[in-house]
Amino acid sequence: MSEITRPIHVKSEIGPLKKVLLHRPGKELENLVPDFLERLLFDDIPYLEDAQKEHDAFAEALRENGVEVLYLEKLAAEAIDAGGVKEQFVDEWLAETGVQSQAMLKALKDYLLGMDDTYEMVLKTMEGFRKTEIEVEGGKSLSDLYETDYPFIVDPMPNLYFTRDPFATMYNGVTLNHMMSDTRNRETLYGKFIFDHHPEYGNGKVDRFYDREELTRIEGGDELVLSKDVLAVGISQRTDARSIEKLAGRLFKETDFKHIFAFLIGENRKFMHLDTVFTMVDYDKFTIHPEIEGGLKVWDITPNGDGSVNIKETEDELENILADALGQDSVQLIRCGDGDPVASAREQWNDGSNTLTIAPGVVVVYDRNTVTNRILEEAGLKLIKVRGSELVRGRGGPRCMSMPLQREDI
Numbered sequence: 350m351s352e353i354t355r356p357i358h359v360k361s362e363i364g365p366l367k368k369v370l371l372h373r374p375g376k377e378l379e380n381l382v383p384d385f386l387e388r389l390l391f392d393d394i395p396y397l398e399d400a401q402k403e404h405d406a407f408a409e410a411l412r413e414n415g416v417e418v419l420y421l422e423k424l425a426a427e428a429i430d431a432g433g434v435k436e437q438f439v440d441e442w443l444a445e446t447g448v449q450s451q452a453m454l455k456a457l458k459d460y461l462l463g464m465d466d467t468y469e470m471v472l473k474t475m476e477g478f479r480k481t482e483i484e485v486e487g488g489k490s491l492s493d494l495y496e497t498d499y500p501f502i503v504d505p506m507p508n509l510y511f512t513r514d515p516f517a518t519m520y521n522g523v524t525l526n527h528m529m530s531d532t533r534n535r536e537t538l539y540g541k542f543i544f545d546h547h548p549e550y551g552n553g554k555v556d557r558f559y560d561r562e563e564l565t566r567i568e569g570g571d572e573l574v575l576s577k578d579v580l581a582v583g584i585s586q587r588t589d590a591r592s593i594e595k596l597a598g599r600l601f602k603e604t605d606f607k608h609i610f611a612f613l614i615g616e617n618r619k620f621m622h623l624d625t626v627f628t629m630v631d632y633d634k635f636t637i638h639p640e641i642e643g644g645l646k647v648w649d650i651t652p653n654g655d656g657s658v659n660i661k662e663t664e665d666e667l668e669n670i671l672a673d674a675l676g677q678d679s680v681q682l683i684r685c686g687d688g689d690p691v692a693s694a695r696e697q698w699n700d701g702s703n704t705l706t707i708a709p710g711v712v713v714v715y716d717r718n719t720v721t722n723r724i725l726e727e728a729g730l731k732l733i734k735v736r737g738s739e740l741v742r743g744r745g746g747p748r749c750m751s752m753p754l755q756r757e758d759i
């Protein structure tokens with residue numbers, strides 16, 4: 350087994366997970382209000398105290414299974430301090446808030462730079478600012494004057510606990526993503542500062558295959574490292590086919606990937622990312638939501654050797670495509686909800702197909718998806734069941750809530 354020598358080392362979806370990045374849900378969840386849930390990509394309002402308990406239990410389950418857990422908010426603060434870039438961070442964060450009034454921008458800047466503890470300052474940038482928190486003479490912009498019901502000066506970032514999406518790890522690097530929505534695009538600033546300035550993860554120690562400045566969108570929930578040879582990427586509500594083509598060219602130059610499969614899953618909130626309908630749980634086993642199977646198109650992108658890529662639509666059954674690409678005799682697709690239309694729709698909505706594999710055949714799932722969990726166990730998988738009653742209200746499961754930093758090779 351090769352030794353892990355780089356801060357990011359991810360060559361599969363299932364290799365024993367050594368280190369993972371989470372974000373503990375914070376006060377940003379207390380800034381969700383019913384009238385603006387859609388803008389912030391939520392369907393309901395979680396109870397923060399219980400969401401934190403559930404999240405702590407998720408982190409503890411990972412630790413009990415030998416995984417080192419790091420937190421995004423802590424790495425971001427460490428990076429800002431190590432780089433001596435607090436003011437730069439605040440300026441860049443302000444530039445993406447949408448605030449127009451110079452007086453308000455100054456008040457926000459003074460407020461944040463007045464916080465001595467960088468970690469607390471980072472948490473505050475995640476939480477957002479209510480209109481009741483800061484009032485300044487001449488601080489209203491045109492939008493404040495007509496959007497009088499809008500309660501925030503700066504929106505919260507409630508989706509941060511889905512660390513899977515703003516960047517994605519593969520080989521010894523990351524794609525620092527350009528997200529579909531304004532609300533989630535702001536999250537990628539933390540990754541930028543970590544990968545620019547953190548003593549362990551910054552200053553060129555981590556390869557960069559995609560950048561937040563790119564003009565086409567891609568999100569980590571669509572990026573699945575099926576093996577050291579094969580990456581799967583969803584063409585989805587969140588990821589544009591053009592991003593996959595750009596990424597493919599770079600990855601073929603800088604890594605040993607041999608195939609990039611582009612899965613067309615369509616633009617639909619309930620199937621927002623490939624990992625909400627398809628995850629890998631063992632060398633030869635996958636979860637899948639049956640609703641995407643009919644008419645699923647998959648393109649196989651391969652390197653040409655001269656820097657260009659070949660793109661070919663696959664014609665075989667998904668099982669055969671995956672078995673061939675992964676060097677398996679066959680693979681098993683385990684259907685969310687056991688294929689029952691009611692159970693599969695309900696359990697997919699509650700992230701029954703969104704599993705986090707921490708070793709081949711060892712999988713973290715939400716306890717609530719009882720039908721899917723039963724068939725996963727019948728297929729011989731060992732399940733680590735965590736509670737997700739509050740966490741699921743943001744529409745994400747164990748894979749969405751985790752970003753692997755290091756996995757052992759398999």
Ligand SMILES: NC(=O)NCCC[C@H](N)C(=O)O
Nearest residue numbers: 390511570622743744745749
């Ligand atoms: N990979 C994932 O599917 N992540 C879940 C993201 C949920 C979040 N509310 C969103 O809509 O982006």
